[in-house]
Structure formats: C-alpha cells, structure tokens
Amino acid sequence: MKELTKEIKKFRDERGWGENPDARSLAISVSLEASELLEHFQWVNAEDAIKKDKQAIADEAADVFIYLLQFADVLGIDLIEAAQQKMEKNALKYPIHT
Template identity: 40%
Template sequence: MSDIQELIDLLVEFRDERDWGQFHDSKNLALALSIEAAELNELFLWKKDAESENVDRERLKEELADVFAYALMLAEKNGLSVSEIVKNKILKNAEKYPVEKSRSSSAKYNKD
C-alpha cells in the first residue's frame, strides 16, 4: 500500500467514524479545500519576501495538512488516483513547458 493510499484510508476512517460522509460531497470538499488554501495564503499575506520565508512553521504544517487532506478526500470521492493524476499533470506540463524554452524563466510560456 502506498503512503498516499494509507493517508486516504486514515482520512476515510476518521470521516466514517463521525458519520461525516453525508457532508462530503464534491462541492463541499472543493469549497473546504479553497477555504483551507486561503488560510494557508493568509500566513504569507502582507509579508515582504524575506519575512515570507519565516512564517510560523507549526501553522504552516497545520494549513498544508488541511489543504492536502481535503485534496485527497476530493480525489477519493471522485474515484481518482492521486498518483496517476499528478503523474499525468507532470507529463502534460513537461510538454507545455519544454526545458529548452522555460529553464530559469518564470515567464508564462505559451506554446504556439
């Protein structure tokens, strides 16, 4: 069993023990993910670049865990393999941003 599947199993067990599955439709999971991502962003809001590298690490861990947990639950709800969809996205991005055109550049590259 992969580490990702182990996490999903733990999350599902946690959810099911509390009978929260009834609230975990795709819409609510996506909204919860967005709210947790906003809480993650809030850690960096109004900070200068140097300050943003020194945010409260405990809060950073908490917010990242929330974002990741909701992303995993949304994937699970929709029968998606996280490993598969992330690998596919990496391959897609490799085509969209070839090394020879995008190395050391943060500029948006549009394939024409």
C-alpha cells in the same frame, strides 16, 4: 496514500463529519483551507512568515492535503498518476529551450 485516505475517512466518520461528502463540498473545502494557508503570507515576506509560525503553516498545508485526498477519493482519482500525467502534459506544453 490509500492508507492515509482510509485513516482520514475513519476519523471523519467516527465524528459524524460529513459522511459521504460530495465533490463540490470538498472542492470548496480545499479552496477555503488554501486561503487559510495564504493568510500566513499576507502583508509579510515568505521568510518572515515561515519564521513566525512554520508549524501553523504546516498545519494549514496538511488541511489542504487532507481535503484534497478526500476529494480525489470521491472522484476515484489516483493523485500520483494524475500528477505524473500532468507533468507529462506540462513537459509538452513547456519544452526546455536550449
């Protein structure tokens, strides 16, 4: 993920797109891109949406991921570690009932 983050920053910086972006702007961008992802599922069931344009859905998911990586980079968050810690918290909060 570190290598991908470096590639994203290089791509962004070469184009002069928001050099040194702040966490607020990136959080907004994550939300906006997630909304664009949701648009593909508006008024149709998931199966039809995916059949219609899976590639566009993948592109929007990638946009969310790209902005999320930039957001995490600005805040110094290791997303893999954060996800693992969150899963541990979730396991305590939502234990398996047998």
